[in-house]
Amino acid sequence: MIKERGHPLMGPPQRQDGKRRLQISLMAVLGGLLLWGCQGDRPGKSLAPAPVPVVVAEVKARNVPVEIRNIGNVEPFATVGVKSRIAGQLVKVNFTEGQDVREGDLLFVIDPRPYEGALRRAEADLARDQALAVKARSDYRRYAELLKNQLISQQEYEQAKSTAESLEATVRAHQVTIQNARLNLSYCYIRAPISGRTGNLLAHQGNMIKENADTPMVVINQIQPIYVAFAVPEGQLPLLRKYLARGEVRVEAVIPTEPDQPESGVLTFVNNTVDQTTGTILCKATFPNPGRRLWPGLFVNVVVKLAEEPGVITVPSQALQTGQQGQFVWVVKPDLTAEVRPVEVDRSLPNEVVVKKGLNLGERVVLEGQLRLTPGARVEIKHPL
Numbered sequence: 001m002i003k004e005r006g007h008p009l010m011g012p013p014q015r016q017d018g019k020r021r022l023q024i025s026l027m028a029v030l031g032g033l034l035l036w037g038c039q040g041d042r043p044g045k046s047l048a049p050a051p052v053p054v055v056v057a058e059v060k061a062r063n064v065p066v067e068i069r070n071i072g073n074v075e076p077f078a079t080v081g082v083k084s085r086i087a088g089q090l091v092k093v094n095f096t097e098g099q100d101v102r103e104g105d106l107l108f109v110i111d112p113r114p115y116e117g118a119l120r121r122a123e124a125d126l127a128r129d130q131a132l133a134v135k136a137r138s139d140y141r142r143y144a145e146l147l148k149n150q151l152i153s154q155q156e157y158e159q160a161k162s163t164a165e166s167l168e169a170t171v172r173a174h175q176v177t178i179q180n181a182r183l184n185l186s187y188c189y190i191r192a193p194i195s196g197r198t199g200n201l202l203a204h205q206g207n208m209i210k211e212n213a214d215t216p217m218v219v220i221n222q223i224q225p226i227y228v229a230f231a232v233p234e235g236q237l238p239l240l241r242k243y244l245a246r247g248e249v250r251v252e253a254v255i256p257t258e259p260d261q262p263e264s265g266v267l268t269f270v271n272n273t274v275d276q277t278t279g280t281i282l283c284k285a286t287f288p289n290p291g292r293r294l295w296p297g298l299f300v301n302v303v304v305k306l307a308e309e310p311g312v313i314t315v316p317s318q319a320l321q322t323g324q325q326g327q328f329v330w331v332v333k334p335d336l337t338a339e340v341r342p343v344e345v346d347r348s349l350p351n352e353v354v355v356k357k358g359l360n361l362g363e364r365v366v367l368e369g370q371l372r373l374t375p376g377a378r379v380e381i382k383h384p385l
Helices: 013-041 113-148 154-187 234-246
Strands: 052-058 060-082 088-093 106-110 189-191 196-198 218-233 250-255 258-270 280-287 299-316 321-323 326-332 338-342 344-349 352-357 364-368 379-382
Touching: 052 326, 060 196, 060 234, 060 280, 113 154, 154 189, 218 234, 218 299, 234 258, 234 280, 234 299, 250 280, 258 299, 280 299, 299 364
Parallel strands: 052 379
Antiparallel strands: 052 364, 060 218, 060 299, 088 106, 106 189, 196 218, 218 280, 250 258, 250 299, 258 280, 299 352, 321 326, 326 338, 326 364, 344 352
């Protein structure tokens, strides 16, 4: 009996059949895994997107003030640069820099001795000529009697009359000179022309002072009351004039570092022309400034309070968005889906805007989460942190 032999390089037939079966099994497993993986990658039934978390606010109506807001600058109610009317040496400074003074307080003393001497000389000249005038009048009366008796000539009488009248005129001139000398002497004592606060002292004791010098000796600012100057756009001028015609217009000045303590005043000045460069008109309000919180040169936020408008629709400022078609808000509908709503804004208020058209009372607008919204997207309302 002849036994079957395998190829010497292939091995026995039984071994080759085992290897073949193992290869077929491995290929079947790998094919199943590959098929399962491919089926797992195929899109099945799509899942609904998760709701977008948003923070909302309800559209409400309230009474809104009609106001004009701008930046203002505080100005002194009055400013006076104190100068000397006469020349001389400054011998006394009767105040300190930054001191409050009242009208009539003594500020400076110019050396009065030269002016006292001029006054005494003028008084002496007056006394001399008054004595001469008395004698001349007496001579004139006596010559008048002599002329009646034809004891003197007409020429001598006319000479006596001329002398008397000349001396009387000289007396009057000396009286005017004395008045001027007394006035100049009074100018040696420089007093405060207004009540206010003194600034930097520009003339010190011992300096020679010029008459009516270009530079004042000190500047006094009146700060009670005080002005706040601000500009109003020309488009709001008719509205401002409308409420001015009805009566007093109140104005508030808010110091940026103290926003909870506004100063209250009254609009007292509207300029008579519009600045063509800026398109604004200059206005001023007067403030009593009892606590001196308003200081010249300070910048403040000005609020002109005109009236109060009832039942106005407002929304928080962060709800307002701007797109290619204009301003809009995201509205959450009753079915908790988002809707884009174009709006027309009337004006802006602190932290909110007045909506003229586009919203109804009770609707809910999105304050946070707008970037993830699309029209019709489902939303989940969250409470703000």
